[in-house]
Amino acid sequence: MNNCNCDFTPMEKLLRDDIQQVIAVLQNSLKEMDNGDEFCLLGNFESVKDKFSEIEVKAGTFYLNCYLAPFTEKYTEISRCAQNLSKKRQGGLIVIQREDSLSSLIQPGIPINAELTHSLLESIFYPGNPLHDGAVLVKQNIIKSAANVLPLTNLFVGDQKLGTRHRAAIGLSEKSDAMVIVISEETGKVSFALKGELYPISI
Numbered sequence: 001m002n003n004c005n006c007d008f009t010p011m012e013k014l015l016r017d018d019i020q021q022v023i024a025v026l027q028n029s030l031k032e033m034d035n036g037d038e039f040c041l042l043g044n045f046e047s048v049k050d051k052f053s054e055i056e057v058k059a060g061t062f063y064l065n066c067y068l069a070p071f072t073e074k075y076t077e078i079s080r081c082a083q084n085l086s087k088k089r090q091g092g093l094i095v096i097q098r099e100d101s102l103s104s105l106i107q108p109g110i111p112i113n114a115e116l117t118h119s120l121l122e123s124i125f126y127p128g129n130p131l132h133d134g135a136v137l138v139k140q141n142i143i144k145s146a147a148n149v150l151p152l153t154n155l156f157v158g159d160q161k162l163g164t165r166h167r168a169a170i171g172l173s174e175k176s177d178a179m180v181i182v183i184s185e186e187t188g189k190v191s192f193a194l195k196g197e198l199y200p201i202s203i
Contacts, residue, residue, distance in 0.1 A: 014058065015058065015059060021051060026044075026048065053200075057200050059199075064181075064192050071097070072138060072140055072141055077117055077118045077121070078116070078138070078181065080118040081122050082181055082183055084118065085125060086189070088188075089184075090125055090183070091132070091165055092136075092181070093135040093150070093165045093180065094135070094182075095135050095138060095178055095180050096138045096179045096181070097137065098176075102176055102178060106149065108145060109135075109137075110146050110147050111144070111145050112136075112143045113145075114142065115143075116143050121143065124146050125183075133147065134147035134148050135180070136148070149168075150168035151175060152164070152167040152168055153167050153170040165183075170196060170197075173195055173196055177195070179192055180194075182198075
């Protein structure tokens with residue numbers, strides 16, 4: 001990732017510590033193999049895999065705020081909305097416009113033009129609301145519109161095809177510098193798409 005204006009030093013230390021823990025587990029596994037000790041490699045691999053997932057989520061959360069802060073003062077409101085939607089397992093799709101114009105990429109929905117608050121965002125994505133299926137467009141501190149339709153990616157993750165919200169998030173980020181936050185209504189997990197990649201976060 002580029003153009004992140006945050007001070008990475010504290011997070012870098014945390015990530016380095018976590019990576020060192022992973023290295024220690026792997027080195028210990030090698031020593032036990034060399035010594036002929038019987039132990040379960042699969043258990044160690046599972047532990048390492050879980051730790052790598054934890055590291056990815058930590059880094060993703062940090063970068064989310066880094067990339068949002070220069071373009072909206074309401075990033076804490078956005079994070080709070082995503083957290084509340086995640087807890088309730090209500091789906092959401094939030095586009096934060098950065099430098100690129102999105103007018104030619106987004107099929108426009110319903111104009112809102114209201115100051116961004118987490119409660120307004122949550123009400124838009126409330127199940128049964130006619131606007132909840134589309135994407136909300138945020139520019140600076142304003143919710144510009146809702147029920148927008150985004151271009152879909154054809155990307156597969158592993159052997160599984162992504163859901164529509166995730167495909168839309170990645171699809172727009174492939175064609176612009178926009179950041180797109182997606183909340184899964186199936187799992188409650190939160191991710192953000194940037195430059196064609198999807199990053200899990202914890203908020």
